Amino acid sequence: MAVVGGSIAGSAFAAAAARLGAERVVVLERSPGRLEDRGVGICTHDDRFDELVRTGHLAADTRRHRLTVRRWVTRGPAGAGDGPDGRGRVLWDQPFPFHSHHWAGLWQSLRERTPEQVEYRLGSTVTAVGGDDGGAWAEEADGGRHPYDLVIGADGYRSVVRAAVCPQAAPEYAGYVCWRGSYDDALLAELPGGAAVWPEEECVTVCYRGGQVVIYRIPGLDPGRTQVNWVFYAPTPGWLRLDGPTSIPAGTLTDSGLDELRQLAERHLPPYWAGLVTLTPRERTFLQPVYDLATPRRTAGRLLIGGDAATVVRPHNTSGAVKAVQDAHAFEQAGRTAGSWSALLAAYDRERSSAGRELVELGRTLGRAQVTAAPDWSAMDGPAMTAWWQHQLTGGGGFGGHALGRTGPPS
Ligand SMILES: Cc1cc2nc3c(=O)[nH]c(=O)nc-3n(C[C@H](O)[C@H](O)[C@H](O)COP(=O)(O)OP(=O)(O)OC[C@H]3O[C@@H](n4cnc5c(N)ncnc54)[C@H](O)[C@@H]3O)c2cc1C
Structure with missing residues (x-):
């Protein structure tokens, strides 16, 4: 075979x-x-x-990093709205029974x-x-x-x-892309507050008008090391050619492409998360259209x-x-x-x-x-987020994949 x-x-x-x-x-x-x-x-x-x-x-014993909660945040009102550590206004803490892996x-x-x-x-x-x-x-x-x-x-x-x-x-192109990046989490020491303000078991979703960024830690390649991993959903960059399925591999983004990512992060994300994204080295940053x-x-x-x-x-x-x-x-x-x-x-x-x-x-x-077609995040809170999430799963579960051997429509 x-x-x-x-x-x-x-x-x-x-x-x-x-x-x-x-x-x-x-x-x-x-x-x-x-x-x-x-x-x-x-x-x-x-x-x-x-x-x-x-x-x-x-x-x-596959190497994996435990995640327990998915914290949904958005940029707070101007001033102190992003909290003392700059991590944004909390919308919801969702239970998240997942582990992350390095590919x-x-x-x-x-x-x-x-x-x-x-x-x-x-x-x-x-x-x-x-x-x-x-x-x-x-x-x-x-x-x-x-x-x-x-x-x-x-x-x-x-x-x-x-x-x-x-x-x-x-x-079929979904109409938006994801920028992606990863790096050793020792680099987080360069951010105000360092790694300590971000709990190890927390997956973070930063919501903004036009997209979201999902951020979590993964095991590093070497035992005992940990990496930061992020996926930044964003509108199609004007320069991206979509006349065939395509992606921009790590290390090949131009200076202006990287600058566009930095501007996106600084415009839309609370300062801690904008800093985390812009710390990513060029050789660890890439872009994939969503299909x-x-x-x-x-x-x-x-x-x-x-x-x-x-x-x-x-x-x-x-x-x-x-x-x-x-x-x-x-x-x-x-x-x-x-x-x-x-x-x-x-x-x-x-x-x-x-x-x-x-x-x-x-x-x-x-x-x-x-x-x-995301909601107005500034109007969302815990109960609204719970109802919004449940609505997405109406008509069929399968978040994280279906159970093995499931036959027929989901209950
Ligand atoms: C942004 C993003 C985030 C994701 N996050 C998750 C996640 O959190 N959890 C999750 O479960 N999944 C996630 N996925 C999806 C997941 O990565 C894939 O669904 C999964 O890895 C299955 O990949 P595959 O082996 O089918 O294909 P691929 O990984 O694409 O592998 C295809 C292989 O075929 C080779 N190949 C291609 N053409 C040829 C050819 N003509 N001849 C010989 N070899 C060839 C390629 O080199 C490659 O090695 C994510 C995907 C994306 C884009």
């Missing part, structure tokens, strides 16, 4: 395929470098994480559970895939075309495999897609990584009971397609409520 993409979904699918007894599993990953160096934060809901440990996909820690946990016979081929770019009910093939950038029993597309939101499974499905993608189906012939290749859910859901590993779990479960390739592929498609579409819808709802 071949798995295209060796990130979160790819590693989970490769491990699942090996556990199903596949003789040979090859992971074809475009990036030539160490995947461990990808520096982003990912949060997982505690219940979803525990399920993935119980079902053998993640190690219980690399989550990936390592999946990778360590991947049996040795799985071969990772870094620097292998797949340019085309195809096949029929009898087998599949993948063509690589060097022109070589290789046959496989099954090709799994775990190649993210610009998936080559999806183009073959359902050519009509393409990511939605739901596919009408996930399989065609002996091709299958999972993770972001199959559904892209706006990050407000905090569910993408969990969803990717759950896709691999569903594939493994289908493989244990199906008597044929066609039965396996049909069972996987049935199990995961509607769950993916529901999460995409919830992501759109959260995005509207929190970014594009």
Whole structure:
């Protein structure tokens, strides 16, 4: 079997395929470098994480940072409105049973559970895939075309495999971007009040007219270290080209791009959080447009897609990584009971397609409520925030991802 993409979904699918007894599993990953160096934060809901440990996909000792509360704040009235520590006017303290991860820690946990016979081929770019009910093939950038029993597309939101499974499905731009950044939290000492005014277990959401910034700590790459991680939802910068799905990788933002981010932070955020964002080094700052993608189906012939290749859910859901590993779990479960390739592929498609579409819808709802049609934050308080949040979840839960094995509409 071949798995295209060796990130979160790819590693989970490769491990699942090996556990199903596949003789040979090859992971074809475009990036030539160490995947461990990808520096982003990912949060997982505690219940979803525990399920993935119980079902053998993640190690219980995966490095993670405990979060217990999500504090929603906004800029206070001029003067002393942002409080003595400059952290803003508190709108609501929401219980938040999540842990945060460094992307690399989550990936390592999946990778360590991947049996040795799985071969990772870094620097292998797949340019085309195809096949029929009898087998599949993948063509690589060097022109070589290789046959496989099954090709799994775990190649993210610009998936080559999806183009073959359902050519009509393409990511839709949500109308706003997220700037992202992370750095060692020792740097917080440069802020008035330092790190001490921000409790370790607090995830902060700073709300402003036009967007929000979500800020939390994540484990550092080295044991014992901690990093700051933030995601800044904002209107589309005038210079961003959107004629194809695109992002601006870390280290490549221009001086004027970074200046725009600094101005956004200083104009909209309470001083402590504006300072935290502007401390981010250029090489740790990047930008990603936000997309939605739901596919009408996930399989065609002996091709299958999972993770972001199959559904892209706006990050407000905090569910993408969990969803990717759950896709691999569903594939493994289908493989244990199906008597044929066609039965396996049909069972996987049935199990995961509607769950993916529901999460995409919830992501759109959260995005509207929190970014594009957000309330007047200056008029909000605890009870208003609670009602506003409940309203977003009406019609379907799934914040942080659905429970494994849930069938039918959410209660
Ligand atoms: C701002 C932001 C915040 C997020 N926060 C969270 C969060 O808190 N919690 C959460 O659960 N999720 C979060 N997510 C979502 C989460 O990161 C993804 O859903 C998850 O990592 C699944 O990714 P994936 O493995 O499917 O795809 P990707 O991580 O995109 O991996 C695709 C892989 O395929 C490779 N590839 C692509 N094309 C080819 C090709 N042609 N040939 C070979 N290789 C190829 C790429 O190099 C890459 O390694 C967030 C996303 C964003 C944008």
